[in-house]
Amino acid sequence: MRHKLHALSAVVLTSLVFGLAGCGNDAKPAASAAASAEQPASAVASAAAPAAPASQAAAVRNEMIKPIPVAEVKDPAMVELGKQLFFDPRLSRSGGMSCNSCHNLSMGGSDNLAASIGDRWQKGGINSPTVLNSSLNIAQFWDGRAKDLKEQAGGPIANPAEMAFTHDLAVAMLETIPGYKAEFSKVFKKDKIDIDQVTTALAAFEETLVTPNSRFDKWLLGEDAALTTDELKGYELFKSAGCVACHNGPNVGGASFQKMGVVEPYKTAHTAQGRMDVTKSDQDRFLFKVPTLRNVELTYPYFHDGAAMTLTDAVDTMGKLQLGRTFTPEENGQIVAFLKTLTGDQPKFELPQLPVSSDSTPRPDPFAK
Amino acid sequence: MRHKLHALSAVVLTSLVFGLAGCGNDAKPAASAAASAEQPASAVASAAAPAAPASQAAAVRNEMIKPIPVAEVKDPAMVELGKQLFFDPRLSRSGGMSCNSCHNLSMGGSDNLAASIGDRWQKGGINSPTVLNSSLNIAQFWDGRAKDLKEQAGGPIANPAEMAFTHDLAVAMLETIPGYKAEFSKVFKKDKIDIDQVTTALAAFEETLVTPNSRFDKWLLGEDAALTTDELKGYELFKSAGCVACHNGPNVGGASFQKMGVVEPYKTAHTAQGRMDVTKSDQDRFLFKVPTLRNVELTYPYFHDGAAMTLTDAVDTMGKLQLGRTFTPEENGQIVAFLKTLTGDQPKFELPQLPVSSDSTPRPDPFAK
Numbered sequence: 001m002r003h004k005l006h007a008l009s010a011v012v013l014t015s016l017v018f019g020l021a022g023c024g025n026d027a028k029p030a031a032s033a034a035a036s037a038e039q040p041a042s043a044v045a046s047a048a049a050p051a052a053p054a055s056q057a058a059a060v061r062n063e064m065i066k067p068i069p070v071a072e073v074k075d076p077a078m079v080e081l082g083k084q085l086f087f088d089p090r091l092s093r094s095g096g097m098s099c100n101s102c103h104n105l106s107m108g109g110s111d112n113l114a115a116s117i118g119d120r121w122q123k124g125g126i127n128s129p130t131v132l133n134s135s136l137n138i139a140q141f142w143d144g145r146a147k148d149l150k151e152q153a154g155g156p157i158a159n160p161a162e163m164a165f166t167h168d169l170a171v172a173m174l175e176t177i178p179g180y181k182a183e184f185s186k187v188f189k190k191d192k193i194d195i196d197q198v199t200t201a202l203a204a205f206e207e208t209l210v211t212p213n214s215r216f217d218k219w220l221l222g223e224d225a226a227l228t229t230d231e232l233k234g235y236e237l238f239k240s241a242g243c244v245a246c247h248n249g250p251n252v253g254g255a256s257f258q259k260m261g262v263v264e265p266y267k268t269a270h271t272a273q274g275r276m277d278v279t280k281s282d283q284d285r286f287l288f289k290v291p292t293l294r295n296v297e298l299t300y301p302y303f304h305d306g307a308a309m310t311l312t313d314a315v316d317t318m319g320k321l322q323l324g325r326t327f328t329p330e331e332n333g334q335i336v337a338f339l340k341t342l343t344g345d346q347p348k349f350e351l352p353q354l355p356v357s358s359d360s361t362p363r364p365d366p367f368a369k
Numbered sequence: 370m371r372h373k374l375h376a377l378s379a380v381v382l383t384s385l386v387f388g389l390a391g392c393g394n395d396a397k398p399a400a401s402a403a404a405s406a407e408q409p410a411s412a413v414a415s416a417a418a419p420a421a422p423a424s425q426a427a428a429v430r431n432e433m434i435k436p437i438p439v440a441e442v443k444d445p446a447m448v449e450l451g452k453q454l455f456f457d458p459r460l461s462r463s464g465g466m467s468c469n470s471c472h473n474l475s476m477g478g479s480d481n482l483a484a485s486i487g488d489r490w491q492k493g494g495i496n497s498p499t500v501l502n503s504s505l506n507i508a509q510f511w512d513g514r515a516k517d518l519k520e521q522a523g524g525p526i527a528n529p530a531e532m533a534f535t536h537d538l539a540v541a542m543l544e545t546i547p548g549y550k551a552e553f554s555k556v557f558k559k560d561k562i563d564i565d566q567v568t569t570a571l572a573a574f575e576e577t578l579v580t581p582n583s584r585f586d587k588w589l590l591g592e593d594a595a596l597t598t599d600e601l602k603g604y605e606l607f608k609s610a611g612c613v614a615c616h617n618g619p620n621v622g623g624a625s626f627q628k629m630g631v632v633e634p635y636k637t638a639h640t641a642q643g644r645m646d647v648t649k650s651d652q653d654r655f656l657f658k659v660p661t662l663r664n665v666e667l668t669y670p671y672f673h674d675g676a677a678m679t680l681t682d683a684v685d686t687m688g689k690l691q692l693g694r695t696f697t698p699e700e701n702g703q704i705v706a707f708l709k710t711l712t713g714d715q716p717k718f719e720l721p722q723l724p725v726s727s728d729s730t731p732r733p734d735p736f737a738k
């Protein structure tokens with residue numbers, strides 16, 4: 001089996017050139033993308049997601065996808081605080097929305113909606129990406145406008161179409177809650193809570209939301225029986241067709257910005273311009289952060305506009321638009337079968353109990369004029 | 370201490386007459402209300418909430434408030450299924466609201482909003498009561514229109530202002546999810562899922578949501594040091610002022626319908642007529658199910674219109690309107706201190722993982738015209 005896969009590698013490297021053409025990133029030369037994909041997990045993962053231990057790394061198959069490293073919890077009290085904040089709707093103007101509303105940890109860290117429901121039922125601007133394994137991404141948001149989870153975490157709280165609060169009001173609210181005061185003080189050793197502490201704690205919790213032990217990772221770590229013949233065929237096709245050129249590394253994506261619609265333009269009524277909205281460079285038009293394929297079975301619908309309702313649809317569209325290839329139903333089914341092996345252990349924890357408000361905690365009115 | 374409390378009982382029984390006058394229920398004679406309040410916990414608790422074991426019952430102080438019995442899980446698989454359903458937003462039209470949205474188990478089983486946020490941001494018709502210990506209530510909803518949790522559970526799913534789905538669509542959705550199919554089949558041994566199974570499982574989960582081991586219950590069970598002097602004074606006042614006439618039994622309420630505004634009318638712009646909306650009898654105008662005071666610190670704001678933002682407000686208003694009594698700030702503080710001892714162990718469980726949708730599961734559109 002090993003021998004066969006090594007032989008396959010040659011095919012992959014050949015097809016990679018084609019693959020990269022079909023998944024082109026005008027901003028990065030093909031060679032560097034291929035090289036970074038071949039780097040060990042630690043190179044792509046954030047500092048918070050440690051590389052696999054050496055003994056494990058030695059056993060990893062030589063593939064462009066790397067196993068998800070187990071999360072290392074450095075500060076349990078900070079992670080616990082971040083978890084409470086993640087579930088706390090008092091961080092929203094209405095008092096009715098939390099991070100977990102759109103990044104639901106019961107549903108793959110997503111809301112399974114094409115567009116999320118924001119404050120006053122506003123339609124979300126872009127499909128909510130999963131929070132799972134997001135620490136492994138090169139940047140946050142589809143357009144990468146936040147460099148890390150800490151920077152991301154402040155976004156939705158203050159976005160008028162999302163949680164619609166302000167950082168000042170959120171911090172002032174937290175200051176009135178004795179339970180939070182005690183926790184922040186213990187974790188950050190400061191007299192006052194500030195938004196930096198809030199986003200630091202949220203990021204610390206989110207960094208624990210990795211999903212190791214998928215069947216595919218077991219296979220990567222040498223367990224031949226972890227995949228069925230069809231799933232393995234799907235993976236071989238995923239490589240030979242060129243999908244792996246963009247969807248690689250431990251997060252099977254998340255490592256680069258790529259154009260949506262290479263061989264054919266992507267038809268959508270959605271107005272997002274992707275990376276260009278950040279860089280203002282026309283070269284970056286329709287470049288989006290490659291979404292992770294980890295737990296992809298759980299995170300439907302797909303694409304930045306949420307237009308692909310099923311994995312079958314998504315694989316079909318990606319094949320045509322990015323690779324100029326029409327997969328047969330059998331091929332599509334094999335790739336989908338492979339993709340479903342990327343579902344790992346979901347985060348396990350007790351539903352947090354939130355510190356109780358005091359009499360001076362503002363009482364939000366979702367219906368205020 | 371025991372002796373002193375027995376002596377107090379006489380005072381309580383005397384004040385009870387006054388108390389009942391101040392908390393009158395035109396539908397029930399005072400004598401029967403007093404008698405039922407003196408019955409053991411098992412008489413008020415639903416069948417699902419077993420009475421305390423005899424050895425424990427023997428040690429219980431002779432008070433009108435009884436300890437919360439520990440939940441007995443008869444069918445763990447059904448409870449687990451009910452838990453998943455409780456957290457599943459696919460039971461709503463939008464795909465964005467679950468039972469937990471308004472009965473948030475991280476926040477005392479409530480949403481801490483005066484009026485809940487419903488489908489398309491509709492304003493909820495009445496303050497969402499806590500789901501905690503709700504199996505101990507004589508009926509469900511503020512007006513008691515559902516006789517039990519099973520009957521209640523179907524309500525919000527199909528209420529156009531709440532989850533805004535239909536029972537047929539909810540069941541059809543569940544039928545497309547292999548994980549649910551397997552669980553329902555295992556629990557109910559039937560080929561088809563129906564709404565009766567859905568509400569049965571939801572009720573089975575909700576019956577486990579009791580909160581034993583509050584400091585007050587420890588005191589009831591003989592632990593003198595469980596309450597401070599101020600808390601005990603608050604309880605004595607709670608009894609002597611007449612609050613206990615309505616707020617009694619294991620749920621410290623939930624056992625009868627009583628008029629809101631006895632000595633003085635309750636001023637509110639809210640249109641709910643309470644029990645009259647169910648019975649159509651003018652005698653029942655403004656009669657509401659007495660809310661539980663269990664975990665009341667966690668379940669603000671208070672009253673059916675959510676108008677009392679703090680416990681201090683609520684105690685003040687209740688004193689004036691129900692009992693014709695203005696508590697001094699010291700008295701109010703003592704009663705509030707006592708009320709905070711009613712917070713028990715919150716339900717502890719792992720955040721459930723929801724069974725994944727299949728390709729044939731409908732994809733909800735919250736923004737559909």
